[in-house]
Amino acid sequence: MNKSLLLIALLPLAAYADDLRLPLNAPPAFQAECGSCHVAFPPQLLVADDWRRVMRSLDKHYGDNASLDEKTRQTLEDFHVRNAGGRKVGAGRTAPAGELPRLTQTDWFLREHREVPRADWTHAKVKTPANCAACHTRAADGSYREREIVMPNGKHRKD
Amino acid sequence: MKIVIAVLTVLCAASAQAATPAELLAGYRTEAAQQAAGFQPSAQRGAEFHARRFGVSAKLSSCASCHTDAPAQAGRHVVTDKSIKPLAPAANAERFTDPAKVEKWFKRNCTEVVGRECNPAEKADYIAFLTGGR
Numbered sequence: 001m002n003k004s005l006l007l008i009a010l011l012p013l014a015a016y017a018d019d020l021r022l023p024l025n026a027p028p029a030f031q032a033e034c035g036s037c038h039v040a041f042p043p044q045l046l047v048a049d050d051w052r053r054v055m056r057s058l059d060k061h062y063g064d065n066a067s068l069d070e071k072t073r074q075t076l077e078d079f080h081v082r083n084a085g086g087r088k089v090g091a092g093r094t095a096p097a098g099e100l101p102r103l104t105q106t107d108w109f110l111r112e113h114r115e116v117p118r119a120d121w122t123h124a125k126v127k128t129p130a131n132c133a134a135c136h137t138r139a140a141d142g143s144y145r146e147r148e149i150v151m152p153n154g155k156h157r158k159d
Numbered sequence: 160m161k162i163v164i165a166v167l168t169v170l171c172a173a174s175a176q177a178a179t180p181a182e183l184l185a186g187y188r189t190e191a192a193q194q195a196a197g198f199q200p201s202a203q204r205g206a207e208f209h210a211r212r213f214g215v216s217a218k219l220s221s222c223a224s225c226h227t228d229a230p231a232q233a234g235r236h237v238v239t240d241k242s243i244k245p246l247a248p249a250a251n252a253e254r255f256t257d258p259a260k261v262e263k264w265f266k267r268n269c270t271e272v273v274g275r276e277c278n279p280a281e282k283a284d285y286i287a288f289l290t291g292g293r
Contacts, residue, residue, distance in 0.1 A: 059270070064271055
């Protein structure tokens with residue numbers, strides 16, 4: 001694919017940067033495999049190169065082992081790359097050497113969450129920023145609307 | 160060797176269909192007996208295995224880290240906090256009915272927690288423990 005085609009393909013994403021609904025064309029393995037240990041993260045939240053890195057080291061996966069048979073792995077790599085984010089949403093600081101990129105470390109993620117107090121990230125009900133569902137009550141469906149947020153202290157964001 | 164292949168063939172052929180925990184246990188038992196004549200699965204050894212702290216991974220140090228001491232209860236992934244349905248078939252009828260899924264998780268979690276893949280004897284003992292020897 002040449003560069004301008006790629007740009008055109010990314011345009012709709014940039015326009016709907018806040019729309020993180022899970023792509024309708026997701027293969028069944030996406031929820032079944034990538035939603036088994038944590039919510040299935042929206043593929044828009046990392047750029048294509050980062051997803052390739054994640055999908056090529058599933059046996060060393062952030063301190064766990066998420067290895068897959070090669071056919072499923074390739075299907076899911078293709079799916080993530082095809083639906084990856086652009087510069088606005090998916091890009092972040094370069095991961096430290098030897099570590100995998102984290103969507104919870106992208107500029108976009110940190111900006112959206114700048115009002116979240118530090119203590120909330122480590123709260124016993126949250127444990128890790130990757131535990132989206134601890135605050136976003138419908139994260140498992142890929143829905144992150146503000147009115148669905150319930151903070152660990154039980155408070156709704158805006159009633 | 161021939162029997163191992165036969166067992167594997169049965170397991171693979173069954174992978175699309177449902178199997179029972181007893182069938183899976185029997186398959187691993189046959190394989191284990193190939194390696195050590197007279198092997199008998201032991202729920203007691205399986206229970207010890209479940210609780211053992213292998214110390215390979217700091218956070219995922221034992222099976223019980225995520226699956227709790229009582230596998231008829233729901234567990235929680237210690238890092239992500241996602242809830243995990245009970246492992247014991249008595250509490251969760253889906254468990255040990257899909258050979259491919261069972262092999263996938265044994266491979267992942269043994270590698271991560273034990274530091275190597277589990278052998279057929281360990282798998283047989285583990286299912287014996289989770290099914291209460293039945």
